[in-house]
Amino acid sequence: MIRLATAALLAAGLMSGLAQAHELRHDDLRIAHPFATPTPPGAVSAGAYVDLEVTGETPATLVGAHSPASEAVEIHTMEMADGTMRMRPLPELTIAPGAPVRMRPGGGHHLMLIELAAPLREGERFPLTLEFAERGEVEVEVWIQEASEGSAAADGHHGH
Numbered sequence: 001m002i003r004l005a006t007a008a009l010l011a012a013g014l015m016s017g018l019a020q021a022h023e024l025r026h027d028d029l030r031i032a033h034p035f036a037t038p039t040p041p042g043a044v045s046a047g048a049y050v051d052l053e054v055t056g057e058t059p060a061t062l063v064g065a066h067s068p069a070s071e072a073v074e075i076h077t078m079e080m081a082d083g084t085m086r087m088r089p090l091p092e093l094t095i096a097p098g099a100p101v102r103m104r105p106g107g108g109h110h111l112m113l114i115e116l117a118a119p120l121r122e123g124e125r126f127p128l129t130l131e132f133a134e135r136g137e138v139e140v141e142v143w144i145q146e147a148s149e150g151s152a153a154a155d156g157h158h159g160h
């Protein structure tokens, strides 16, 4: 019984440690909980999501991304056009001070992994490099999680 409780505590400690490690700062840029949703066999593309925030006075501009997980990574937006949801690539994405970008499955901004090297399997992780204008490149680790789990975990990085 005691052993079990200790193990649970250890696991909880480990989990929170990992959750905290899954956020990084790059100068005044805060990057939280990059995740991607699992794909069925044969899928050629997948969405990836990350929360980006600037804590300083200068906007940050995401100009691209790349990953060994896919041939290309595009910045996408999803919006209603003529009554249908359409995805459209963006050349860049600006993160203004006070206006964090929180990507979530189901709409809005996301990163699109084009031509996957292999299906994304839940529980696995892969590196992704974000390219910022004037701020250089930042490598993050993307966790493969179901949409609801990833979204909840990402929300947990913010005090609300």
Ligand SMILES: [Cu+2]
Binding pocket: 047, 076, 077, 087, 088, 110, 111, 112
């Ligand atoms: Cu897309």
